[in-house]
Amino acid sequence: MSSGLPTAEPRPTVENHPYWEGTAQGRLVLPRCTACGTVIWYPRAFCSSCRGTDVEWFEASGRGTIYSFTISHRGQGPWRDVAPYVVAYVELEEGPRVLTNVVGCDPDEVKVAQPVEAVFEPAGEYALLRFAPAGTTS
Amino acid sequence: MSVRGAAFIAGAYEHPLREIPDRTVAQIHAEVAAGALADAGLGFDDVDGYFCAGDAPGFGGLSMADYMGLQLSYVDNTETGGSSYLYHVGHAAAAIAAGKCRVALVTLAGKPRTGGPPPGGAGRFFDAPESGFETFWGIPGAIGGYALAAQRHMYEFGTTSEQLAEIKVAASLHAQHNPNAFLPDPVTVEEVVDSPMICSPLHRLDCCVITDGGGAVVVVAPEVARQLDRTCAKVLGHGEAPKHTANGRIDLTYSGAVWSGPRAFEEAGVTPADVDYASIYDSFTITVMMTLEDLGFCEKGKGGPFVADGALVAPDGRLPFNTDGGGLCNNHPANRGGMTKIIEAVRQIRGEAHPAVQVPDCRIALAHGTGGSLGMRHGSATLILGQEDA
Numbered sequence: 248m249s250s251g252l253p254t255a256e257p258r259p260t261v262e263n264h265p266y267w268e269g270t271a272q273g274r275l276v277l278p279r280c281t282a283c284g285t286v287i288w289y290p291r292a293f294c295s296s297c298r299g300t301d302v303e304w305f306e307a308s309g310r311g312t313i314y315s316f317t318i319s320h321r322g323q324g325p326w327r328d329v330a331p332y333v334v335a336y337v338e339l340e341e342g343p344r345v346l347t348n349v350v351g352c353d354p355d356e357v358k359v360a361q362p363v364e365a366v367f368e369p370a371g372e373y374a375l376l377r378f379a380p381a382g383t384t385s
Numbered sequence: 386m387s388v389r390g391a392a393f394i395a396g397a398y399e400h401p402l403r404e405i406p407d408r409t410v411a412q413i414h415a416e417v418a419a420g421a422l423a424d425a426g427l428g429f430d431d432v433d434g435y436f437c438a439g440d441a442p443g444f445g446g447l448s449m450a451d452y453m454g455l456q457l458s459y460v461d462n463t464e465t466g467g468s469s470y471l472y473h474v475g476h477a478a479a480a481i482a483a484g485k486c487r488v489a490l491v492t493l494a495g496k497p498r499t500g501g502p503p504p505g506g507a508g509r510f511f512d513a514p515e516s517g518f519e520t521f522w523g524i525p526g527a528i529g530g531y532a533l534a535a536q537r538h539m540y541e542f543g544t545t546s547e548q549l550a551e552i553k554v555a556a557s558l559h560a561q562h563n564p565n566a567f568l569p570d571p572v573t574v575e576e577v578v579d580s581p582m583i584c585s586p587l588h589r590l591d592c593c594v595i596t597d598g599g600g601a602v603v604v605v606a607p608e609v610a611r612q613l614d615r616t617c618a619k620v621l622g623h624g625e626a627p628k629h630t631a632n633g634r635i636d637l638t639y640s641g642a643v644w645s646g647p648r649a650f651e652e653a654g655v656t657p658a659d660v661d662y663a664s665i666y667d668s669f670t671i672t673v674m675m676t677l678e679d680l681g682f683c684e685k686g687k688g689g690p691f692v693a694d695g696a697l698v699a700p701d702g703r704l705p706f707n708t709d710g711g712g713l714c715n716n717h718p719a720n721r722g723g724m725t726k727i728i729e730a731v732r733q734i735r736g737e738a739h740p741a742v743q744v745p746d747c748r749i750a751l752a753h754g755t756g757g758s759l760g761m762r763h764g765s766a767t768l769i770l771g772q773e774d775a
Binding site: 262290336345346348 | 520523540633
């Protein structure tokens with residue numbers, strides 16, 4: 248499934264590359280602090296909750312709910328031609344609230360607290376983590 | 386150590402133009418600096434402290450000190466977006482209290498309207514550690530993050546577009562008295578909610594204006610203020626706080642004002658009930674509503690009912706706000722509204738606001754800035770000013 252939204256190519260760093268390598272395989276791989284157990288977002292090798300620097304990478308469920316969203320009617324650059332589109336914070340089952348797009352549905356049907364699930368859209372060697380309404384992606 | 390009474394704002398100047406195609410950003414910085422110094426009865430040679438943010442070109446304080454020929458014992462380039470200048474006044478007061486300088490100049494300038502360079506610092510976002518997780522989603526400039534905050538506010542508290550529109554209406558009623566205002570005509574709630582949707586739930590008229598321009602203030606030590614033939618605004622209190630995404634657990638329902646406000650009130654020795662006039666950062670209508678709640682002017686979630694009955698309209702509302710028309714209608718130079726918030730608060734304390742919107746015997750004024758994004762990370766700063774004997 249492709250949303251048709253622009254997909255700029257990610258540039259992984261030495262700090263966050265496990266996340267991006269996960270996307271290439273269609274897997275949501277997140278860092279967890281080995282000291283305090285917090286699932287860290289955005290992906291990095293530093294836990295801002297306890298300042299731990301040892302993280303383990305694990306596969307998350309890809310399920311979440313919409314914490315907030317906006318329907319953008321005025322895209323800029325390559326987004327100009329695809330408006331209206333949905334930008335959202337999705338709260339993952341594992342805790343973090345991640346910025347993303349909600350795709351695969353009419354923007355007017357999107358609601359706060361709606362269950363969603365991850366979809367990965369190819370972007371160069373990697374993929375972008377977007378979300379679609381739960382139950383619509385398989 | 387407290388900054389209460391340690392410093393006074395002796396000079397304030399807002400550039401009268403909203404489109405300045407024929408001058409450089411450095412030129413506008415120098416022009417507003419001269420204006421604020423003249424307002425105070427001081428000159429460039431009196432300045433020994435200089436404060437600027439990311440809108441200043443080149444090396445910021447170094448480049449502008451060079452341009453203006455300043456001989457400085459103190460320089461501060463604190464950059465928190467549009468709230469930077471409220472940080473600067475607090476930092477200037479602290480530096481003066483510590484004996485590091487006596488006459489501190491703070492300047493802002495930019496020209497986003499006529500194609501000047503974007504505010505400095507923007508390029509640094511590309512290598513920010515968070516950028517790879519925030520730049521792929523088509524968030525269209527500043528409004529996206531504020532729209533996310535507004536949507537959540539509506540979900541949790543039942544806030545409506547009509548309530549947000551009341552904030553624009555109040556600003557427009559004030560702007561009609563400001564001959565320099567970019568949008569001088571009053572608008573109605575219906576006109577706001579019927580204007581084009583940009584990023585739901587925010588409409589075009591929920592947004593601030595985009596203007597060229599600038600402004601400056603001069604912060605001085607008490608012994609300098611006493612020698613000047615000019616009414617000064619006393620710095621009573623200052624608080625600042627960045628709010629961030631909290632390891633991915635961002636809560637969009639409040640801003641850093643929940644921390645900066647109490648710090649400023651405590652230092653000033655006043656409460657929200659003592660505030661006669663408030664300059665509230667108004668990049669978007671939601672910014673004002675959340676800030677009113679977070680500063681304690683009303684309960685969390687009750688911002689909608691608070692603004693719905695004309696509370697913000699000068700001179701008779703319960704909390705007259707942004708009597709120059711604010712960023713929503715008057716001026717948001719360089720996409721940064723903090724400086725104009727300070728300047729209008731100084732006008733109110735001096736009794737020099739437009740007579741139609743001057744708050745009678747304005748003894749305590751508050752100015753608040755929100756720089757960055759309510760939807761991600763931002764820098765809040767609260768400044769409380771008083772009459773000279775406050």
